[in-house]
Amino acid sequence: MHLKYPTVAPADFPQPSRPLDEAIRARFHSAASSSPWGWGHTLPLGDFTMPGFLGTDYLTMVGAIDANGWWPNDLTGLSIADVGCFSGGVTAILASRGATVTAIDEIPEHIEQCKLVLEALDLSEVRTVEASGYRVPEAVGEGTLDGIFLGGVLYHYSDMLTGLMTLRRALKPGAWLVLETNADEDEKRSYANFGRFYAGMWWQPSVAAVRDLLEFAGFDDIETQVFRxxxxxxxxxxxxxxxxxxxxxxxxxxxxxxxxxxTLDAGVMEPATSLLTRIGMTIRAIASRLQRSRS
Ligand SMILES: C[S@@+](CC[C@H](N)C(=O)[O-])C[C@H]1O[C@@H](n2cnc3c(N)ncnc32)[C@H](O)[C@@H]1O
Structure with a gap:
């Protein structure tokens, strides 16, 4: 656990051009009650606030990314996918900053919520796609994106490595992936705790594991920050x-x-591996070499 997390100013949320009428407010509530997980983001929409179980943490998350300068303030001309968009809290922010956004989610009710938010904010140019995160290259085209945002999704992938490798294929060379995830705050040892699909979560990776996964999946210039x-x-x-x-x-x-x-050298897992494991692996490696030289 960190002793101090950064103090972050929450990002602004785009506002509707006119007060939302009763009819659209009712549609928000109906979209919430017909969704298996209820409503996603808490959205401040003028004099109407739509409460969601994800709360307003997404505003702090975007604020932390902004503070690091990990994407430009003005996203005009950039093609960005918001993978796992849910009710479109981050989609709306990215679109209001000028990006050409594709909002993707595998749950149809979440896509419906996202569409409703975009309608309320007159952000009609955003494309919404109901698709798995493992199908992003097919949904947007191989090598077409300037950026991907993957917020609160990595641990929902049963196979995080394949998920990252697949997202990489949708990016242009040199394009960025910004992600947010749960994490065990271990910067040294590379591991992931198994979540047993608790709240839809398969994994809780350590900070070191996220770095390793990204590197192995074909990403460079990796930066990480535990922001809360x-x-x-x-x-x-x-x-x-x-x-x-x-x-x-x-x-x-x-x-x-x-x-x-x-390699058969367990030392590549240092310091995650124990001395006993290393000794065992070394004995096995020597034994298999001896066996090969005899045959
Ligand atoms: C915790 S919410 C995150 C919402 C938003 N990205 C944010 O950061 O505030 C996770 C969303 O990812 C979606 N999701 C999870 N696994 C997915 C997958 N394999 N493919 C597409 N969407 C997925 C869920 O349906 C849900 O809407």
């Missing part, structure tokens, strides 16, 4: 480096022989 208790923001840039290994991944295997030789 057990919550991490990260930024990374799509590199030209393709992920070296594909065996064991639910990914097309062109060739089962990986591009790089995999």
């Amino acid at each position: 208790r057990n919550r991490l923001i990260a930024r990374a840039v799509r590199s030209d480096r393709e992920p070296p290994f594909t065996r064991g991944l639910p990914y097309d295997l062109g060739d089962v022989h990986d591009d790089e030789t995999r």
Whole structure:
């Protein structure tokens, strides 16, 4: 646990051009009651506030990303996907700053909520897509995006590595991924606690694991910041480096022989691994070499 988290000014939320009438307010409440998880973001819409179980944490999250300068203030001309958009709190902010936004979510009721928010704010140019996060390249086109925002979604992926590799394919070379996730605040050891789908959560990665996953998935210039208790923001840039290994991944295997030789040295897991594990792995490596030299 950090002793001090950054003090962050929450981002402004775009406002409707006129007060929302009773009819649209009723549609907000009906969209909330027909959704399996209820309403998402708490949205301050002029004299009407739509309460949601995610609260206003998203405003602090965007404020923290802004404070780090991880995306430009003016997003005009940039093509950005908000993957896992839910009720569109962040989608609306990105669109109001000039980005051409594609809002993606796998739950149809969440896409309906997002559409309603966009309608209330006259942000009709945003494209909404009901799709899995594993299908983003198909939804937007390979190598087409200037940026991806992945807020509160990484731990919903049963396979975080495949999720990141797939998102990378949708980015232009050198384009950025900004993500926000739960995280165990361990900057040294790389691991992920298994969440058993509690609140839809498969994993709680350590900070080091998020960095490692991003690097392995083909991202460079990785920056991370724990901005509040057990919550991490990260930024990374799509590199030209393709992920070296594909065996064991639910990914097309062109060739089962990986591009790089995999190591048997458990030391690559330092300091996550124990001395006993290292000794065991070393004995196994020596034994298998001896066996190969005899045969
Ligand atoms: C915790 S909410 C995050 C909302 C918003 N991105 C934010 O940061 O405030 C997670 C959203 O991601 C969506 N989601 C989770 N896993 C997904 C996946 N594999 N593909 C697409 N959407 C997913 C959920 O349906 C939900 O709307």
